[in-house]
Amino acid sequence: MITVHANFHSHFKELASTGEASFQIENPTVEALAQCICDTYGPKMEAMLIDPDTRELNERGTMFVDARGMRVSMSDALNDGDTITFLVGIAGG
Amino acid sequence: MESRLLRVDLTTGKMRSEVIPHSVFERWIGGSGINNWIMWEHFLTHDINCDPRGPDNIFVFGVGPLAGTGAGSGIKGRITFKSPCYNMFGDSAGGGKFPYMLRFTAFEYIAITGKSPKPVYLHICNDEVSLVDASHLWGRDTLETHTMLREELGTYPSHAHTLSISQAGENQVGIASVVSDALRIHARCGGGAVMGSKNLKAIAVQGNGGLKIQMPEEMLAWSDDFRQKIDENEAVYGFKRRGTLGAVEMYQHIGSHFWRNNQGNMFRGGEITSDNWVKKYHKYSEVCSSDCFIACDAKYKIDGTESEASKKYIGETFRRPEYLTTGSAAGALDVRDWSEVAHWGKITNDYGIDNQDLSCAISFLMELKQRDLISDRDVAELFDREQSLRWGNMDDIEFCVESIVFQKNLFGKIFGDGPYLGAIKYSELKGQNFMKYATYGKGGASFTEEMRPFPTWMNNMAVASRGADHLKGIGLIEKFQRKDLSKIYFDGRTEAADLSVPTLKGASTALIENQVALLNSYGVCLFHWMLDPAGYTPQDYYGKAYAAATGIDRTPDELMLDGARICNLEKAFNSRIGMRREHDTVCERWMWEPTDEGMYPGSVAAEMFNPVLDEYYEWRGWDKDSGLQTRKSLEDVGLEDVADVLENEGSLA
CATH class of the missing domain: 1.10.599.10 (Aldehyde Ferredoxin Oxidoreductase Protein, subunit A, domain 3)
Structure with missing residues (x-):
């Protein structure tokens, strides 16, 4: 069991009603974290997080990055204490 | 598919209608593609190296075939011309209802050349066109111009929708823009200066014609499918709530803002670094055009209780700032109060001026002052008065804006074409090379986002x-x-x-x-x-x-x-x-x-x-x-x- 921190921004923050949360997960992967977040916050969060066709992380209009600013994918491993940040992907205007 | 082009020679006052045949759509699609082709053909018979502020330049407006069809994908009109501030190809898109309404007249494209002997506006009412004396509009900003034209032209066959310039365009300021219905700005490349150089204050359109859609059933089916895709997409819902300001937190997280003339890439201050303030002060949701399934636009109204600074703007209402309005104010100029950021958006729109080049011109000078590369005396020489040039000081910033719009002083004259040409001229004036503090790319155009990691x-x-x-x-x-x-x-x-x-x-x-x-x-x-x-x-x-x-x-x-x-x-x-x-x-x-x-x-x-x-x-x-x-x-x-x-x-x- 590891503890992983999630930072929620913009629409993610609204769906989670908080800017940050911590999750205990058994399987140390992004997939396990994503499932835990969906279970906690419900179908709207799942619609933001998961591509219904591929069951991969939804890349459309989103940006999920690790502490180095690199986008993560389902199979990426996580370590105890890692932080993943959930952002909307929009630019310009 | 064919369309109609209205050609206007402002020098002679002659106007004629031309058919744009199907073959042109086959080659150039429509919208900006056809605008480009109209300009290209024009400069086969006119000197392409002409002064962009001279009568040989052309100003084209066009709207593409999907606009106003009910497709739901939003509408953007486009202006195309030789840019007076960059001296190269220039174009700029804008939303609002002007392009939509143009399609309900007899025309979808307008090409304007020459120079009117006196200020005029072009009035298109279905298939009737006229050049009207605009002396009563000259000297007005875009909101005043739009309001007066609306009142003057009445409601038949429709309300008037307008494209107009402010005093900046009249003064042929290189970075002057063109504003649609006093709300949506064709900001880039200096189209306002081109209109101003032609003594063309505005274009007003009124129409109640229809659109021809070649395969209406297929269009309806596409539109239904598109609406479903939009409605099912939670990220789009998030975008409806925040518009492009959803980028504020992402950019703050990865370091993609443009702070203090790009000396940094994160906003400073409290509220402005998050998008909480967007929702807090968001008053009315709106669509930009009449044909958009998303509706990311919104309005604010300041009541003076939001912050100390907001007391200066009680009652002010306008469009919620977009990201680049915020990036230019909270970023380039380090403005930290949301009401001042919103006010920046309003004044740059009412004055019809590009907030990218404008903010970078001002922040260039602020950085010189910050680094003690110029003295108080140098600043006074530029502004004909003492000016603190403190980062984030909205009074200073507003005076800089007015200096450029009204060409009030040396600063206005030197920086009216943006930071690049301004930096060159100022370096020459002072006998020092300040170019390392000017931020620009191709053509000298500037842009207020951090780009170095990308x-x-x-x-x-x-x-x-x-x-x-x-x-x-x-x-x-x-x-x-x-x-x-x-x-x-x-x-x-x-x-x-x-x-x-x-x-x-x-x-x-x-x-x-x-x-x-x-x-x-x-x-x-x-x-x-x-x-x-x-x-x-x-x-x-x-x-x-x-x-x-x-x-x-x-x-x-x-x-x-x-x-x-x-x-x-x-x-x-x-x-x-x-x-x-x-x-x-x-x-x-x-x-x-x-x-x-x-x-x-x-x-x-x-x-x-x-x-x-x-x-x-x-x-x-x-x-x-x-x-x-x-x-x-x-x-x-x-x-x-x-x-x-x-x-x-x-x-x-």
Whole structure:
């Protein structure tokens, strides 16, 4: 069991009603974290997080990055204490 | 598919209507593609090296075939001209109801040349057109002009919708813009100065005609499907709530803002660094155009209780700021109060002036003052009075804006064409080289986002046909690290989404430039595509709507070739006026000065600049040494006639 921190921004923050949360997960992967977040916050969060066709992380209009600013994918491993940040992907205007 | 073009010669007052035949749509799609072609043909018989503020320049307005059809993809009109501030190809998109209403008159394209002997506005009422004395409007800002025209023209056959300029355009300030219905701005490239130079204060349209859609049932089916895609997409719902201000927190997290003339890349202060304030002060949701399923626009109204600074603006109401309005105020100028950011958006709109070049001109000078490179006396010389030039001081900033708009003083005269030419002139005046503090890319155009860690974005700043800009080649595959898209477009390869390598970054620019050229020619909003509910494919999914509207049914590959043709014509325009590889570049700060904050510290453009640019030319089939098009590259996109012109003038590789 590891503890992983999630930072929620913009629409993610609204769906989670908080800017940050911590999750205990058994399987140390992004997939396990994503499932835990969906279970906690419900179908709207799942619609933001998961591509219904591929069951991969939804890349459309989103940006999920690790502490180095690199986008993560389902199979990426996580370590105890890692932080993943959930952002909307929009630019310009 | 055919359309009508209204040609107006302001020198003689003569106007005539022309048919734009189906063959032109077959070649140029519509919207910006057709605008480009109208301008290209004009400059085959007029001197392309003319003064952009002279009567030989042309001002084209056009709206694409998908606009107003009920497709739901938003409406953007486009103005096209030779830019007075960058002295090269210029164009700019704008939303609102003006382009929609133009389609309900007898015309969809307007081409204006010459110079009126006195201020006039062009009135189009269904198929009747007239030039009307505008002396009562001269000296008014865009809100006053729009309000007066609305009152003057009544409500039949419809309310009037307007394009207008403010005092900045009248004074031919190089970075003056054109404003639609006093709300939506065609900001870039100085179209306002072109209108002002022609004594054209405004265009007002009223219409109650209809649109011809070639295959209405197919259009309705497409529209239903698109609405469903939009409604099912939670990310789009989030965008409805925040618009482009959703970018504030993402940019704050990764370090992509443009702070204090790009000395940093994070906003400072409290509330302004999050998008909480967007919702807190958001009053009314709105659609920008009448044909948009998203409705990301909104209005604010300041009641004076929001902050100490807001007391100055009690009762002020306007559009909620977009990201770049916020980026230019909270970023470039370090304004930290939301009401002042909103006020910045309102004054730059009412004065019709590009907030990108404007903020970078002001922040350039503020940085010189911060570094004690100029004295209080130097500042007083520029402004004819004492001026603190403190970062974030809205009173100072507003005086700088008025200095430029009204050409009040030396500062206004030197920096009216933006930070690049302003920095050159000021360096010459003071006998010192200040250019390392000027932020700009191609053509001297400026842009208030951090670009150094993002090689595709940086390449866009160097090659965009209208001067440094993100909207021609939007580097979304890279910035959002979209490996899925990289795989789709580059045969399973993922490097286009990898920030650490130059590979496929130039290719991404070329690919997305072609896609954006298509969207701009369809006449739709880029955000529907950027949010990606439909699979990021203007050549495929949107192509079906285009076919329904026009009857022109193309394969995705053929449409991508159409996009490439449009981009190549813009490139050829710039080649004709002498632009070569050395013009495809960016400023010293972006090239050599490393970022020192954000998630990608130590980034400089120089690290990947040349390999990316080389790759861009390779994907375009252009000559890497000169940057010029080859005959083959033009023939491949059906532009043999353009190759002949370039060859005759020595502008073909």
